[in-house]
Amino acid sequence: MAVVEPVVNEPAAVADLPDERALLIADYHAGIEVGLRYELGVELDSAAETRREHVLSLLDRTDADRLVVLGDLAHRIPEPEGPERKEIADLIAAVTDRVPMTLVTGNHDAGVAAAFADRLDVLPPAGGRIGSEGGPASTSVGVVHGHTWPDPDVLAADVVCLGHEHPQVRLSDAVGGSRIERVWLRGSLHPEAFVDELEATAVDAAGTDPDVVVFPAFNDRSGGTWVNVAGNEFLSPFLPTAIASAEAYLLDGTRLGPYRDV
Template identity: 55%
Template structure:
């Protein structure tokens, strides 16, 4: 197995799901991005009335955890939805989620831009929930960061870097001109140029970048195959110049800009 194949094998997307099993630091880790607990409550403030899907989200995740024999769950940022302190239905959802996971797996929350005060919820878990800085964390040869800011150097220089934040999706057209959006994975070699420019120094950036789809299918996304679509992460699209898109069922779509 070549080095590129070995890197790719560390990240095994769960077929049909916005989740992957990651081999990191000797552990089997289930990794998901952009859970956005409490999103429905926030949408109601904007005039969009949707029933809470908190229980369905939790059971969905627990079902994947139970089917994959993992030892840890890593939330790749934006576990919460409110920018500040989680309150009301969002806090209730997070507390129920943590309680359900506590007897099953260890939990790490990689802090995203929506997780500013996530410690106000995890503080009552007796240290069972680890929260990382916004620059991310490196576990063995795998780096985890949310993606709303530049990953820390050590995280960036891992063999594989997993990020969220972007909510990548593609717009697909049918034969009669109809369109639909599908969540996708983005994967490809990291381009070191934007990172070297940002840090103003040469970096050992030779790994693979994996951009996770959003776990929460109500959270919208970046249509990566639409011309002039603005990306959210400061290092995209330049940091993934030759990336490819994959549907949740594993279908390879090819170069994401040409889908």
């Protein structure tokens, strides 16, 4: 059975697979500072080096054999250029000098795969499975960004991991103060959410309901969906229906309970 466990106090998880140990992150959003300048007129110093060193320290800390990015390695949707392209190039070079790197194509990654095809293993937007190597689904992890409907093969994995949503909760205190925290969403993936789009035969072929893990954004400047606040719409076409019974967890592992009730 494949196991995916968050790294305590980090927006990252480790998947123990039959032949390797993979470090998984989502929504890196390289070059976000450039994007914020153009989009909102917000001026922030680049945290490119800090983000890169954070990833490298996690590879060392977890003794991972591979880095898997669950989409949105880039921030701006066109082909990366300027500081954003440099940040991506520097990250890929630093990581692949140590371990292989897999990118699940996200909605912000239109030009990344082509630009860095010689250094990356790339999965399409519909995702795929890692770790099975032709073996049983129970030895694999399904990976998808989450902005498109997944390949039915993803649903055949024991655990499905996705990003895109940047889940957060707003926590309020008794005197009216509040704070925003990144969270994990974990539970069972409900196959009925996929029947109309993927056809019942494809969903049935996937077998039993897999576990699901919705990753917090690795980039703490990227905002997110307040999953416990009414009126905040989910971004993914199959959420929240597919995770109706999921629970929220803080990065330190604190269980908050069903995300709707936090």
